[in-house]
Amino acid sequence: MKVQNLFKEALLIIMFPILIRSSIFIRTDEDTVRDLTSCVKKILESIDYNKYGNYMDVTFMNINTNVIKLSELYKVRGPRFISRRFHWNPDNISNMVYVITSQDYNELERGFCKVTSDLYWNPTATFIIVMDSNKITDLHYLTKLLHRYNIFHRVSVLLRSHNDYTINRYNFSTPGLCYHLGHLMFWAKCSDFIANKTSPILSRGSIRNCRFTFVTRNMWPFTNFDSKTEGIEQNFITLFKKQFGVKIRLQEFNKVNRFGSAMDNLTIIMKEKVVKDEVEGAVGGYSIDELYFGNISFTYPIMIDHMYYILAHASFVDQWYAVLSQSTSTYIILFLIFVTFCVSATFLSIFQSRSDVSLNVLIVFGYFLNRTAIRRTPTGWPQAIIFSTLLFTALIIPYAIQANLFSVTTQPVRGYEPKEPEELTDYAPVLYSEWQRRIDFQNYTDCGTRLECLFTVRDSPTKTLYTIMSFLHYWFYLPQLTDGHCNVATYALREPYLTVFSTIYLRRGSVLMRPMNMFIMRAGATGIMEKHFADICYRDRLKCRVNRRESPYNPLSTTDFFYVFMLLIFGYCLSTLVFIFEVWVRNRNNNNHHHK
Template sequence: MDVIILNLLCIFISGSLTKADRTDIETLTSCIVKLLQQVDYKTYDKVMDITVMNMNNDLQLSALHQVEGARFISRKFFWNTEYISNVIYIVMSEDYQELADGLNKVTSDKYWNPSARFIIVVQNLKEYSLHDLTHLLHTYNIFHKVSVISRDSDMYAIYRYNFTKPGNCFRAGHLIFWSWCSDYTAGKKLAFLTEGSIRNCRFQFIAQNLWPFMNFDNDVKGSEQFSLAMFQKQYSVQIHLNEFTKFNKYGKPVDNLRKLIHNKVVHNEYEGAVGGFAINSEYSGNISHVYPMTIDHMFYTLARSNHVEQWVAVLNQSFSTFIVIGIIFVIFCVAATCLSIFHTRQDISGNVLIVFGYILNKNFVKRTPSGWTRALIFLTLLFTGLIIPYAIQANLYSVTTRPARAFEPKKSDDLKGYRAILYTDWQRIYARSNYSFCGTRLNCLLMVKNCQNRSLFTIVSDAHYQVHRWQLTDHQCKMLVYQIKDPYISIYRTVYLRRGSVLIEPLNNFTLQFESTGIMNKYLSEIYYKNWLKCKPRHRPDHVSLRLANFYNVFKIFLGGCCLSILIFLCEIFIGIIKTKLNRTIAT
């Protein structure tokens, strides 16, 4: 009998517990659904992407899927990281420790979004853990729109942030009791909460001293310093820039500087990083970036080829012209001798000189030859004599008035015989294996400029090229290097921030307004122009005596003329001997 009574009592207690658990789950589910229904899903393109983490109850999942406009992704804390972009997180946990371990895992997602809405359920939240939970959420920048639900005796309480003193940079706010779940679902009056603000806040940024973006060497502001100064003035905030040293305690240069700065932001040591950083898909994890402040381009930069010597240019451009003129001259000389155009058949030298005179645009004889064949050749000779001097002069003027250069690559495919020299940041990115280390960007440009055989090239951004132009000139401030027209790659200069930083939205809004006015481009143009003014022409004597070696090609032409005269003389002697023999034969 006692056993039966005991079994009935156990069944009754078990049924009561099951009913209580079911009621407990329904209360919690109703509270979560009510929080979701308060979100206007139409502001998210009619669909809300929601990540549900560590929720194993089918009743709760079924109720959540009935929320209008919601699209769910369910996962557990111990899943591998995935690329999830969402606007709401629903996080279930038993206690503080499980929540801390789970957040440490999911924040490594590439699209982790601490700026989203958070509904966090912690079943067993002790009183002293509320402060720890606040600190934990601050660590991951989770304080924008947060609702923490926890069991308190037989009821569920909702905790939210209350920033009692606006302007304390969202750090002074703590989770406080806001409402009971039962009261919230019943629609009772809720407590008023004070929202936070960034006004009068102080933020610590890490920066690399990289001109023209950052400058810690003098009072001239870099472009990003100028932009941040305008932002501070408009939003009444203070941003302190901490220069990251390029040398370690032993005085050796720090390798992979950008990655070290990136890690300091990821590890929450600084709010953000500035100094010519670019939007890079390789940088993921607990870091964000704002809209691009400027768009830069990386160009192949090469040295200008040497000027071609004038006589070499004359031969290169006019050699075919001279060959054609020589052939025409020979044809006319043969025609003048064979057809007796000038009635001087016996005098070959005279015929040659007459043709030469007509080509020089001079009238040697006044008598017009008879016969249509002779007249046609004679008129052709006159026309040729009119055209040839102008053709020669045009070729000579084109060479002497505009100095010609040797071959210069116009596109990247022409760089097969060239060797790359790269600074540190680009050695890990450039695809070619045949390159050399040149240190800084300026050193790379100077090495390209001073290369004797003009076989080197480097890759630098247009911003760095513009600020160093004055150092890449000759004594007359003429550029000794140039850029290939098509860029190697485009770079979007941005500011790195901690993932979910309160500065993301203000900086994005400011960037859109600031860039639309063109102030940044104007400021950069002024920087480039002021740097270009540093180039001062250096005086050199106007008259420079030429060495005898400079007239080498002139003497070659002179010797060629002498050889031609001797050849004509020998031809006359040979023809004279033949004629003498013919006359003797006829006489006998």
């Protein structure tokens, strides 16, 4: 028993220091968690949530609850808190603050690689990154990792240092050397930050004198590398460089590969260069595509454009056919009115003899020449109204025909042309290769470039073809779609197919996003982009010259009135025969009367 008691006492003596040391460690870890939570909470409280409106989200990414107490962070008033892992499905959230915990560099890099595909990934947000490892001390590697994902706006990296954490932030000590040259540096200890001790002032940096590279393509009227005339987006980049003092190099992307073959899906290839951070952005007639949510951002729309259905004008029709097709119903109505009042004239006794029906009808044409008829015409309002209307309709018919003939001679009439998209059911689409939405059409024909598609439609007026083109491109190419008289051979339907917002692609989180958006709003208010585009189009329109002297509006010759003269002669012959017949009938009646 004594031996056992001695053994227990010895064991207690040995374990007592260990238990004391363990309790110290546990208390130290609890203090560390409490201090770290307080440090993160104070950083969150220092953010001005009012300027972000009512949609302010603080996203907790990959949070280790053994390191940070989320219950304490939820007490911060203002934002909405969302807990996520490094990979999630895109939701309708507004990520303005990220709180991230990570064990090492690899875990952090894998997490950033996943979340960049999120539609609402926001590298310009405020980042609070907690590296929960004593082994992580290399700020240079961490800076390089953050630069790769354009995270250098508002960053606080908390590194473990014994029983405390250090706060490391960017210091752009030399403005003008661009954000990518800024490095993380020690700013303050969490304990000092919680105690409200004075911290050093950090420089925010500037984009002045920075160098950026944009990938582009030769795409009129947005970009142009064939002459000194700048396209719309080239002119915008030039004005932006002068305003903010930056240097932007436009790198034209080759349209052929090393084997000389044309590259397909050029738009997608240039987008991928921006997504993979090979260039800062892309210009050259791009539009906002909400379906694409990779590691890419869009500026505000530079110009608002529309996609229209483009068709070839129908050929001019014959003048007589145009008159008949336009005014057939009018002439029928006039003729019926004329006949109606002619018949009515006999029953209202405009003339003395009711039996002379044909005379009542035909004498109207020569009424003013027959002075004796005025004395024989009875008076009265019904007779005057009927006769005046009869005379008016008799005279208006030939004058209406002459007016219509003159109209269609000076302004030729074309054949049937669709006016609404619903009328294109029997038409086949011809679409250019770079348009990604062409797969929505069935049985379409790939016609190559935009200009080639317009030429295909223009040169096929007898075929049922149409193409879809943006208004900016169509309006710019109009001088090349004319005939020898500078008349445009194509037309666009009034109703657009869709609306296009011309934009510039930038890397997600690019430092150029905010200044470019500000400059776009200022340029849009002054109308500089529209003015430059109008100057380009007007300059090209002046190049159009009439190649032939003859006019396309040919007047009618005498032979074109052959049928009119035939009708006139037939009418005179009929009138003469009726007159002779009436004279013969009158003489016969008189002879019969005398014999009686």
